[in-house]
Amino acid sequence: MNVSAERSKAIWGAPEINAPALTGSVSAEVAVIGSGVAGLSVAYELARTGMDVVVIDRGPIASGMSARTTAHLSAYTDDGFAELIRMRGLDAARLWRQSQADAIDRIEAIADALNANCDFRRLDGLLFLAPETDPKVIDSELVASAQVGMLAVKQQGAPFARHQSTPCLRFPNQATFHPLKYLTALAAAIRHAGGRLFANSPVVSVAEKDGSIQLVTGDGAHVTAAHAVVATNAPINDRLAVHAKQAPYRTYAAAYEIARDSLPDALYWDTLDPYHYVRLQPGDAQNDILIVGGEDHKTGECNNGDQRIRNLARWTRDMIPGVGTEITRWSGQILEPLDYVAFIGRNPGDEHIYIATGDSGQGMTHGAVAGLLIADLIQEKANPWTALYDPARKPIRAMGEFLRENATAAKNFAEYLTPGEISSADKLASGEGAILRRGMGKVALYRRMDGSLCERSAICTHLGCHIHWNSFEKCWDCPCHGSQFSPEGEPLNGPAATALAKTDS
Ligand SMILES: Cc1cc2nc3c(=O)[nH]c(=O)nc-3n(C[C@H](O)[C@H](O)[C@H](O)COP(=O)(O)OP(=O)(O)OC[C@H]3O[C@@H](n4cnc5c(N)ncnc54)[C@H](O)[C@@H]3O)c2cc1C
Ligand code: FES
Structure with missing residues (x-):
């Protein structure tokens, strides 16, 4: 599953x-x-x-x-160029920008050579100021973009409700495709x-x-x-x-119907952290598909995916009031390198x-x-x-x-001593999972839809952190380095390569 x-x-x-x-x-x-x-x-x-x-x-x-x-193809870094220059220095930031631009060119060339028919198209990227952020960020990114050789044009106004005079940076010649x-x-x-x-x-x-x-x-x-x-x-x-040297984050996405031509075809990102990301995908005769993402959090540290999708929907309808019905919603994991x-x-x-x-x-x-x-x-x-x-x-x-990201592992190891999340398996509804303390250890309990119980060790097979239940995804997440396991304990995503141990019960 x-x-x-x-x-x-x-x-x-x-x-x-x-x-x-x-x-x-x-x-x-x-x-x-x-x-x-x-x-x-x-x-x-x-x-x-x-x-x-x-x-x-x-x-x-x-x-x-x-x-x-969601397949934005951009040479703009989602950490911001000012921050990338601070972290890696100007020469490395320039080289990074060039490598990403070359990657987009390579995807375009391969798509052409293979007749991939994959909706590849060049379009602008638009970074727009979120009301909650300091307006100086747009100017500092304008300067930093010029320093790394990324063409950026400052403009007033984004095509969203109440954003007629929002400061933005437009990055020409970015791209997208059907992955x-x-x-x-x-x-x-x-x-x-x-x-x-x-x-x-x-x-x-x-x-x-x-x-x-x-x-x-x-x-x-x-x-x-x-x-x-x-x-x-x-x-x-x-x-x-x-x-x-990297940390696992969960990010959320949802897709909505949107009338054709109601939003210019571009990649959109705001300046929040975590930021929202928006793009269009060609749909049927009248409608396109609006794909919106964001609401990231560190893996395994929240179990409120449906609430996060509701937040995304609220943000989307506030920005684009004419947006149609939701087509689907999903989440996935990204790995954030510390530098x-x-x-x-x-x-x-x-x-x-x-x-x-x-x-x-x-x-x-x-x-x-x-x-x-x-x-x-x-x-x-x-x-x-x-x-x-x-x-x-x-x-x-x-x-x-x-230090901040690796504190997760230290915090997680303290869970060897804490109580379980439920005191008895009777408290567990069908289709849900939770951690139960049993003696000196903890077990991961999942109640199958037929009412039977699956019990596995709550210890991740990578390096021994405690896993946490993810109700949105119906899987076990390990906050330390991002391993994911199915409700029955099979590995879904690395670094763990082996299943959660079976218990003696
Ligand atoms: C919601 C969301 C939105 C995103 N939006 C963007 C975006 O707009 N632009 C962008 O550039 N990136 C975006 N990303 C990130 C991007 O999608 C991923 O970084 C990228 O797809 C990762 O590719 P990959 O080949 O490394 O991993 P994957 O596509 O996950 O491939 C890894 C493969 O390894 C296999 N595997 C794992 N363990 C084993 C094993 N033990 N044995 C054999 N096989 C194994 C898996 O089954 C999987 O098929 C987004 C990610 C998410 C989740
Ligand atoms: S301990 Fe490393 S992913 Fe679980």
Whole structure:
């Protein structure tokens, strides 16, 4: 059960890329684990050069966060350029902006070359001042954008109710597309170039020994490869080195009918933190689809998804009073790197294992960056972005963020001593989950719709934090590094690769 993956299909459709499960022993030059935008981009860039590539996914192909995205393609950073310059310095911020612009160009070129028919289009991005924020932020972003080489035009007025004189920055030549149509075209091209795709094959271990990589799946299939790319969104091979430098956040999205031409086709973001993000998707003859996102919170720290969707709806109807009925609502997880730049490259401590993570709210362009950068690293070609995205870097200027975000783990470990959320399983309604103390430990209880109980250990199989129930998503979330488990304890999202332990009851 993956609630939001089902709900986002109302907008993007189901990923229809059939692939067999992996069985027996397979060898390849490169094994890519994960078939989202990062994994498929890397696989595509390598397969087209003639390399022998396999892609292995835990679930259906392209059914992870890339199937839940809202697919803004922008070279503007969602942390703001002033903040990025402060954190990484001007040269790195310039290089980051260039890499993101190049990623959009690459997506456009691939979509063209593959005839992907994926609604790719260039449009403006509009950053508009939220009433609650200091107006100076628009001017400081105007200056910072110029410093990093991003064209920005200051204007008065955004096309929303009561925003006729709101200060805004317009960024020309950003883009958007239909993510699953694009990924379907990538998958077909990988196959056409001889690549092999395997679905429903969870990888449980990735190890490098004597210059060769060994992967094992939950069903005992093996892959031997010269290189492995762990593109599982949150890397399943990393214990802490990278996970301590990023933090998992849940973000919410909803889609509404909107009469055609009632809002200019653009990407919109406000200056709040967390910010709202808005775009259009072509709909039927009369209507388009308005996709609105925001209301982010740290994973596992709130269990009020429906309230957050109501907040989004209120905000949307206040800004765009003519908006029609809600089509669907969903949520997903993003990983916020503490120094605002994703981790893409050689996994710390390994020679031939690469990762792509820390996507922030910009995982689509980061996926394309991963395609270009990791393909170059594997082919031993120089790439100007290697140091910028290096997963081994130390986020020295992000020490405050490091301490704040990693306090979650310390706080979570205190839960070993606290009472459970319910005193007895009788208190649990069908379709809900909660934590119960049993003796020295805690158990995660889920009451199935038929009334029977599923009981698992409440301890995350990554590094031992306590999981929390998520009623909106019907899953268990781990606040420490973002692992998610189904109600029955199966891993849905890394870094955990194995199921919650069964209890003795
Ligand atoms: C609501 C929402 C809105 C967003 N909006 C935007 C936006 O506007 N613009 C933007 O650029 N980004 C946006 N993002 C972020 C972006 O969608 C993601 O960062 C991006 O899709 C991540 O791609 P990925 O390939 O890293 O991960 P995924 O797409 O999650 O792919 C990872 C794959 O790895 C597989 N996997 C995991 N574990 C294993 C295992 N053990 N074995 C085998 N396979 C495994 C999963 O099944 C999955 O298919 C948004 C995200 C959300 C949730
Ligand atoms: S995700 Fe790391 S302890 Fe749960």
